[in-house]
Amino acid sequence: MPRSDTATRAAELRELLNRALIAYHVDDDPIMEDAAYDVLYDELAAIEAEHPELVTPDSPTQRVGAPLSGQFQKVRHLSPMGSLEKVTTDEAIAKWADDVRKRLGTDEPVAYVLEPKIDGSAINLVYENGAFVRGATRGDGVQGEDVTPNLRTIGAIPLQMQGDAPPLVEVRGEVYMPLSGFREFNERLVAEGKPTAPNPRNASAGSLRQKDSSITAQRPLSIWVYGTGRREGLDELTTHWETLQWLRAHGFRTNPLAERVESIEEIAERVRAWELRRAELDYEIDGIVIKVDSFDQQARLGSLHERPRWARAFKWAPMTAVTRLNEILIRVGRTGALNPWAVLEPVEVGGVTISRATLHNEEDINRKEIRAGDDVIVQRAGDVIPQIVGPAGRHRRGTKEFRMPTHCPLCGTEVVKPEGEAMHRCPNRACPSRGLEALINWVMAAADIDGVGEQSVRRLWDLGIVRSVPELYRLTREQLMEVDGYAEISAGNAIEAIAASKAIPFSRVLFGLNIPDVGWVTGQTLARHFGTVDALMNATQEELVEAEGIGPERAEAIAEWFRDDDNRRLVEELRDLGLRFEAGEEERPVEGPLTGKRYVVTGTLERFTREEAEAALEARGAKVSDSVSSKTTGLIVGEEPGKSKLTKAEKAGVPILSESLLVQLLRG
DNA sequence: CCGCCTCGAGTTCT
């Protein structure tokens, strides 16, 4: 082949391959198969090997260079890469927009551009006459590290700009690792026995700082370009939105989700829409960047402390975080169940600081490979209660699988774990933890005594003053005043509240006795069915099964509890103290306009507390339960409702009622 | 015997 023809062919191939790269990475619309690309790439590489003088800097074969020896060079950005002021609430956005309007004049229209805030590495790319000459990390904003060889390996970064090129332009973007690529990358690391990367941001930042660009070339990196720094000869661009279009037209990968809005109200609405869409993306975004569109307005707004007044970064409170699990402790519940919980290095998740989390049971802990001493991922997804998802990355050296203690940490009794059950239990009925937890349950839940809190109960227990429910009712004001925090008046009030709680209905007394499997509802069932404690105490298993919701298992557990002499003595003691052991008014089923209906209440109501609303419904004969099923008549929804209840109601076709409808319902 | 439903129990933070 004559030399000139070879040169023509090389140029053709270069042009075609570069176009294919843009189609694949930028337009997301491939123009050739991977295999075809490889064939053409090999052809070009062969020509270049034979005619080194035909190699050009923008040739796709030139994306991987020689390994770097020594440190990365520091380079000054031509114009500084500022940082954005953060906002986390709708109100803060509104306040900012207000400030913008005031500074620009209240009747001047302002348009905003919203873009996803990519969680990756901020990068500055310098193009001279259309050629990519240098790229650097953000660094401190003034100077960063020159990582040009590594950036050249990223297919989505054009080595030569498309179309007319200005003499000089700095192009800014965020290099990131797509989630799909991140998963594969970590799988490869696992296969090679290497430590995995904790998150995509670390993986991309680490990839950019490789000394050998052939390693970076193997990493699944991409870029979203979002603007320019210094630019020469681009005076025709007068808005940010136009700049994004221009960048895209010149072969840069701009994010298709970017939007231009003309009112501040739309911003709040878009922010919410994106929060929902966020989980579907193949990359992580931690917020939304909001910019005033017009360059003229941007210039007039200026900056404050190096931060532009014309832009804000809206950030969602992260719903997961990584922190150290310091210790796994055991708490023994009122039924003797051993409950492991994690002591965490305090960390902020979803706007609140988390320092502890429950870990359910041994099997669950080890299935998730949770170990004391490791860094773990803490999550607060949708719900309020934090959970530990698993270890963040590799186990630290020396951390060991969790083992439930073989003996109760409080009384030393050997722990049992019945076949097929998930929970370990301390079988000692006299275990101090059970007595204490039972007392707390009485004060906080069953009798719900005002003026005495969990901490006071614990202190009374520790001081040895109150170690049982009867002792609580024999407590004197003088004794209570030995506890910190109680003066004459508060102690007197508390003693009165304790005495008043003797009047709680029979069903609540039953709940407070700590009979296994007897809670709020079963207490009520038993009170109604048997009427008196004597009838209940002497009931056989067969008689117990007659009651609604009591099967053989519960019947046996209840009968066994009442066979125990200590328990029978407790009942007698409480009866002598004046507690109620006969069903009264409260236990009589209410007949009313809403008899036979079942409601569930979720969220915060304006005119009542949840308890008041539930009591009002029950007073009219309705049954209030706490989970939605197809049998639910209606779900009453207040502010900030539980999402799972709403979706379940929608699925089951259960009507959703507002507070005003509830009021109408109560009126009849 | 399976699947739905309900109950019990343990729980986090401000």
Added chain:
DNA sequence: CTCGAGGCGG
């Protein structure tokens, strides 16, 4: 709120 498990109807 969520999980585990008993109750119970199909």
